[in-house]
Amino acid sequence: MIAFGLTPAEFQQRHFEQQPLLAKRALREPFPWGELDTVLHQIEPTAPVFRLFNAGPVGEERYTDLVVELGAPRRRLNQRRFYAELRGGATLVINGFENHSARGLRLCAELGRFTGWRTVGNAYLSVGGRGTFGQHWDTHDVFAIQLIGRKRWLVYPPTFPLPLGSHRSDGSGHPCPATPAIDCVLEARDLLYVPRGWWHEAIPFDEPSLHLSVGTYGPTVHDYLTWACGAHLPAALAARRSLTSELTRSDIEAALQAFRDLVLADATRAEFERGVTSSEQLRSTFDTELLLSSGAAGLTPGTLVSLTTRQPIDIGRDEIPVNGGRLRLHPLSRAVVAALAGATLTIDELCRRLSGEPPDALRAAVLDLAEHELVTIVRARG
Numbered sequence: 001m002i003a004f005g006l007t008p009a010e011f012q013q014r015h016f017e018q019q020p021l022l023a024k025r026a027l028r029e030p031f032p033w034g035e036l037d038t039v040l041h042q043i044e045p046t047a048p049v050f051r052l053f054n055a056g057p058v059g060e061e062r063y064t065d066l067v068v069e070l071g072a073p074r075r076r077l078n079q080r081r082f083y084a085e086l087r088g089g090a091t092l093v094i095n096g097f098e099n100h101s102a103r104g105l106r107l108c109a110e111l112g113r114f115t116g117w118r119t120v121g122n123a124y125l126s127v128g129g130r131g132t133f134g135q136h137w138d139t140h141d142v143f144a145i146q147l148i149g150r151k152r153w154l155v156y157p158p159t160f161p162l163p164l165g166s167h168r169s170d171g172s173g174h175p176c177p178a179t180p181a182i183d184c185v186l187e188a189r190d191l192l193y194v195p196r197g198w199w200h201e202a203i204p205f206d207e208p209s210l211h212l213s214v215g216t217y218g219p220t221v222h223d224y225l226t227w228a229c230g231a232h233l234p235a236a237l238a239a240r241r242s243l244t245s246e247l248t249r250s251d252i253e254a255a256l257q258a259f260r261d262l263v264l265a266d267a268t269r270a271e272f273e274r275g276v277t278s279s280e281q282l283r284s285t286f287d288t289e290l291l292l293s294s295g296a297a298g299l300t301p302g303t304l305v306s307l308t309t310r311q312p313i314d315i316g317r318d319e320i321p322v323n324g325g326r327l328r329l330h331p332l333s334r335a336v337v338a339a340l341a342g343a344t345l346t347i348d349e350l351c352r353r354l355s356g357e358p359p360d361a362l363r364a365a366v367l368d369l370a371e372h373e374l375v376t377i378v379r380a381r382g
Helices: 007-012 033-042 079-085 104-117 223-233 251-263 266-278 288-298 331-340 346-351 358-370
Strands: 021-023 050-053 064-069 073-077 091-094 116-124 141-149 151-156 182-186 191-194 198-202 209-217 304-307 319-322 325-328 375-378
Touching: 007 079, 007 104, 007 151, 021 064, 064 319, 104 116, 104 141, 104 209, 104 304, 104 375, 116 151, 116 191, 151 191, 223 251, 223 319, 251 288, 304 331, 331 346, 346 358
Parallel strands: none
Antiparallel strands: 021 191, 050 091, 064 073, 091 116, 116 209, 141 191, 141 209, 151 182, 151 198, 304 375, 319 325
């Protein structure tokens, strides 16, 4: 779905935590208004998922009605007042957009596979106005994907590089620089990567605009050291000594040396990384027609297939971790997983790569992997 214009390794070398990336026409297909309409129809318009901003939060009572359905009160959008708020300069923010939009989920998953990080997507709908948050920086990397319409982006160099989750741009004591490093207009299907700590501001035009801001969350050195301190440092005698007036500098240095030896050990880092990998929750979009009705016949030559996981899969193991459980891969399933490593393939391309396997059996293996959410299938819709 996304043409990044460079490989994941090139992205890590040239841009990750270093400088922004602008990719024009990165989305391979347009995002339909109907997808947004479906989300608006099914979602309950309440905080923290559904919020309107216009120089601050807009009260829910201004654009919703309180109704009683099956004996339970709930909020429902009042379309007339909702549209009036948007025309009056408000911006709608839908947090966790991937939880409500199949296309949003696929975009977040693809960015997760590209970066290797956990992703969360927030959608921003506006029809003019002043934007939502003004000049600020985030404590996570951001991929802004313009889905519909246009939006102007100003991106400024960092004044507090690589902030952590506890940091805030409005309390950093370092004002935004005067001159932007990037001043660009994102048009539909464009993508902009903004590293954490880089100041930015999204400015709407007087026209409808929808963009998806995908935050990426990977472990930091701080995360690793904090985990190691809690998980393993108590085993070191030097770290368990009481902090009394008799404790010498050399006693503290002994504890620091024990900690240094611990965190530099390959086994400790491997244990931490295994914990990060095992906590990944795989999610793929539903396709009930394919899985319950058409079956293998629905996997036409142009159907796209990719791995759902953003982590490398060790197919040499008898079983692999999947959503808190263990999955035993059959030989053909292993071959499919190996062929899809780092790639999105059509069914036709997959059959050519595994030309020695019966096509019907290969399609059946793909469907089985999809039911375990290890594989994501995207069919062309006529």
